[in-house]
Amino acid sequence: MNWARIRHIQLADGRPAVAKETDYDARLEAEGLEALRTAGAPVPVVYRVTEHELVLEDLSGTPDWETLGRTLARVHLTSAEEFGWPHDNVIGPLPQPNGGRRRWPDFFVERRIIPFLDALPTHLSRRLALACEGPLPDLVDHDTRPSLIHGDLWSGNVVDGRWLVDPAVSYSDREIELAFSSLFGDLPDTFHRAYADVWRLDDGWEERRPALQLYHLLVHCRIFGGDYVHMVAQRLQHYHW
Numbered sequence: 001m002n003w004a005r006i007r008h009i010q011l012a013d014g015r016p017a018v019a020k021e022t023d024y025d026a027r028l029e030a031e032g033l034e035a036l037r038t039a040g041a042p043v044p045v046v047y048r049v050t051e052h053e054l055v056l057e058d059l060s061g062t063p064d065w066e067t068l069g070r071t072l073a074r075v076h077l078t079s080a081e082e083f084g085w086p087h088d089n090v091i092g093p094l095p096q097p098n099g100g101r102r103r104w105p106d107f108f109v110e111r112r113i114i115p116f117l118d119a120l121p122t123h124l125s126r127r128l129a130l131a132c133e134g135p136l137p138d139l140v141d142h143d144t145r146p147s148l149i150h151g152d153l154w155s156g157n158v159v160d161g162r163w164l165v166d167p168a169v170s171y172s173d174r175e176i177e178l179a180f181s182s183l184f185g186d187l188p189d190t191f192h193r194a195y196a197d198v199w200r201l202d203d204g205w206e207e208r209r210p211a212l213q214l215y216h217l218l219v220h221c222r223i224f225g226g227d228y229v230h231m232v233a234q235r236l237q238h239y240h241w
Helices: 026-038 065-076 104-119 122-131 135-140 174-181 189-198 205-212 214-223 227-238
Strands: 004-010 016-022 046-050 053-057 089-091 094-096 147-149 170-172
Touching: 016 026, 026 046, 026 053, 026 089, 065 147, 065 174, 065 189, 094 214, 104 122, 104 135, 104 170, 104 214, 122 135, 122 227, 135 205, 147 174, 170 174, 174 205, 174 214, 205 214, 205 227, 214 227
Parallel strands: none
Antiparallel strands: 004 016, 016 053, 046 053, 089 094, 147 170
């Protein structure tokens, strides 16, 4: 499935650039890049944006995972009064619901899990829906504050170990960011150590991590199906839900 098409181009002044044509509203992606840039994240410059095209700085360089880890921890220190975002945006080609909630468990269940239950076979959907009524929100509940997150952080959205692209921003529990980063080809240990040097994760994060991965797995179930459904089932089994 292709929801974006990339071309390498040259601007009138000779600078190399990347033109990205999208099936979704590219302005939402540009907004996310600007939010991250303002918070200090290394992201490409947006040269031009229309509803279905982004023209971005063309980046290349030597990996610096340590700096990226420290920088992301500082970005996560950017906070808000509630979890969410001023409006819905996108994750990949899909709408990402962002209606604000004061409590993280409420936001996670109502905005990240329930809207995607129909991506599962009926028997798994029912099991996860039951978990949403008690054990899941209880599990992810800890003393956390809304953090600005990239929202779709995996190795494919890190350019040359230095820059972040393709965001799906929101104010969320920062643990969901790092949980997803470990799901498909984890980022290097150097990155995680540097992150922890700035802001260590709260006690209990290891037990919460499989549950927090459910959101991105549900997104993948909606788009791709297949093995991702099995990965959801594994996490439900892990918690005996």
